[in-house]
Amino acid sequence: MAEGGVQEPFARAARQREAERLGMLIFLASEVMLFGGIFAAALALRLEHPAGYVDAAHHLKLWLGTANTGVLLTSSLCAALAVQAARNGQARWAACALWGAVALGTVFLAIKGVEYAGEYREGLMPGMATTHFEGRTQQLFMNLYFIGTGLHAVHVTFGLALLAAAALNRGARQDRHAMLIGNVALYWHLVDVIWVFLYPTLYLAGVR
Amino acid sequence: MTDEPRFEHPPEERAPSYLAESHSLRSWFFTTDHKRIALLYLVSITLFFLIGAGAAALIRLDLLTPQGDLLTNDGYNRAFSIHGIIMVWFFLIPSIPNVLGNFLVPIMIGTRDLAFPRLNLLSWYIYILSGLLTLYVVVSGGVDTGWTFYTPLSSVYANGAVVATIVAVFISGFSTILTGLNFIVTIHKLRAPGMTWSRLPLFIWSHYAVSIIFVLATPVLAITLLLVAAERLIGIGVFDPRLGGDPLLFQHLFWFYSHPAVYIMVLPALGVVSELITAAAHKRIFGYWFVAFASIAIAVIGFMVWGHHMFVSGQSVFASAVFSFLSIAVAVPSAIKVYNWTATLYKADVAIDAPLLFALGFIGLFVAGGLTGLMLAMLAIDVHVTDTYFVVAHFHYIMVGGSVTAFFGGLHFWWPKMTGRLYNETLGRIAAILILVGFNITFFPQFLLGYQGMPRRYHVYPPEFQVLHVISSLGAALLAVGYAMPAFYLLWSLLPGGRRAPANPWGASGLEWTTSSPPPKHNFIAQPVVVRQPYDYPLAHPASRDDG
Ligand code: HEM
Ligand SMILES: [Cu+2]
Helix, strand or coil: CCCCCCCCCCCCHHHHHHHHHHHHHHHHHHHHHHHHHHHHHHHHHHHHCHHHHHHHHHCCCHHHHHHHHHHHHHHHHHHHHHHHHHHCCCHHHHHHHHHHHHHHHHHHHHHHHHHHHHHHHCCCCCCCCCCCCCCHHHHHHHHHHHHHHHHHHHHHHHHHHHHHHHHHCHHHHHCCCCHHHHHHHHHHHHHHHHHHHHHHHHHHHHCC | CCCCCCCCCCCCCCCCECCCCCCCHHHHHCCCCHHHHHHHHHHHHHHHHHHHHHHHHHHHHHCCCCCCCCCCHHHHHHHHHHHHHHHHHHHHHHHHHHHHHHHHHHHHCCCCCCCCHHHHHHHHHHHHHHHHHHHHHHHCCCCCCCCCCCCCHHHHHCCCCHHHHHHHHHHHHHHHHHHHHHHHHHHHHCCCCCCCHHHCCHHHHHHHHHHHHHHHHHHHHHHHHHHHHHHHHHCCCCCCHHHCCCHHHHHHHHHHHHHHHHHHHHHHHHHHHHHHHHHHHCCCCCCHHHHHHHHHHHHHHHHHCHHHHCCCCCCCHHHHHHHHHHHHHHHHHHHHHHHHHHHHHCCCCCCCCHHHHHHHHHHHHHHHHHHHHHHHHCHHHHHHHCCEHHHHHHHHHHHHHHHHHHHHHHHHHHHHHHHCECCCHHHHHHHHHHHHHHHHHHHHHHHHHHHHCCECCCCCCCHHHHHHHHHHHHHHHHHHHHHHHHHHHHHHCCCCCCCECCCCCCCCCCHHHCCCCCCECCCCCCCCCCCCCCCCCCCCCCCCCCCC
């Protein structure tokens, strides 16, 4: 794919690149709709239980969420730099930037893990023996929080695998059109954008 | 670099057809040829159609008597659930797009394959995986939620293989999304030289519109079903009022997908019918742009009408009024298409072949289904007939009378192209008429039943409804014969010695008729260049029209 080789049914490499890019964008549109369901649920929850929602959100670790936002945005920046480096023909820089994105993405997951562990200790993780919520709305909120951030974390993990695969792929690094790296970076930006919406929906809602 | 066109023209004029290319099993199950994948789909959806029809037969037999003697209450619930689930997700949604669309989209726009051939094969495998899971559900005792999975029934009370069913539908969604993605990219990026947007066949426009819905609506169903499964497994409560969750939220999300999904089921049919009508009339379609944009309008407005399924759910009267208005608006583009088809047929010298008979049947039934849809979109009427057989009749007129009829019409029309064989026209005409008659006997009585108050999803009913139910069941038997007939004469045409089809048996316009029947592996011997408008009748090279 990334080698610039033309594949069936394309006659020209440029056309094939456009097609791959368009395919990626359409896939991302579909991902947006997937998370749309979660956001719709959060909106409904907040409309129906305005005060309870804010109280429940207040129990989240705002500073961990904020730190993670910074980490993920920086990781996205690395991905963007990797694309630029590949376009400039700096294959080694591209690899460095990609590994940087991977490292930061892993930090994101680690922080998320610490956060989940804390929530487990406080009895906020649903379905555990130690679970004790202050009220039904908090229970509902925490469930949605785990579903939303959990699904996001699955996407992060998948994105990390893609980034690593791109970093290991010499053809992709040397491709001046940055096709593979560009598509992976697009996916990674989407993962980022979704977080940028999850963060205010879940964390900032609790700021008083 | 490689930016030069890469097609070398094969030395001999006659390349082997895509069917004769190779015969090994491997060459079928690992093919990336869109035409072969179309046939894989054809076989698999036919199997699911048989299972879905079997469930329908049980339902109609059970309804012969008011006491519901054949099935238990629970058995009846399971029969209509599996019927709906299989017919919607495993037959009707993939039917036209994945069989006819897969086969025709690349050929109609003059290219060698879909943009991502391996993704196309993957779609089929995903579909089969989800299908196998559904078969597991069937043999493990089924599911009793209905195809709509309403909460809290599905999340708390239902006692069948709910999670397995949900996972099956969830997985099948990926197959749909990948198909939609593939179509959109193909139509954007692989059109033959000269194939401008204004020269696209209407079949392509409707597949473009449906692909947009595939990509944007299906993930909403996926997340909704995921939430239901989580609700059932660990009680997350989003849809559970005991936790302060909202069961209506489920209905909103479900219908946000499922109303567009009804257009998933009908838009491809509209595209097929445009092709059948113009080919039979041998005329340029009346109002090309109106028909093309009507598809896009349907796709867009279709996303804004879901609330008409919830008029009696307790949503606000204001919301209901808005949804009612928008639902009436969405009927306009459909009506435009009907007018344009009629105008195309007006004073045309039509060839009354089976495909045209199917197309005419489609128009009649689609109009009946659409007008009753308008009735349902009126708040006052809907409150009276919601959840009755009136609704059942409405959507069967559209989905079965409309879409399935169009699927059969398209299958007949393109059968010579797909297989290189001519089927028996006389039998085709008889089947078309039988299906039309059988369909009406089956479903028209259901309008009357519903209007008189027969609720849907009940199998024990007051005796005064029995006469209409019996008529409906008898009609279903006739309909079954109508559907079974093509299975025989179409397969018959494949036997050695079946009549060979010329390249253009209908004298129709369109790139697919310029290549041999069946087409060679790469669809065309040489890259076609398009210089004329679509439906450019009379044809420049009037082809062999061999009457059956
Ligand atoms: C002409 C435009 C249409 C209008 C205004 C319309 C309107 C409606 C309304 C208001 C209902 C809800 C009735 C109720 O539950 O009380 C309904 C149900 C339904 N319609 Fe339509 N409809 C239209 C076209 C279609 C099409 C094109 C299809 C399918 C291809 C379709 C399939 C269905 C189905 C499956 C249901 C029942 C869903 C269920 O409850 O299981 N409709 N329609
Ligand atoms: Cu609807």
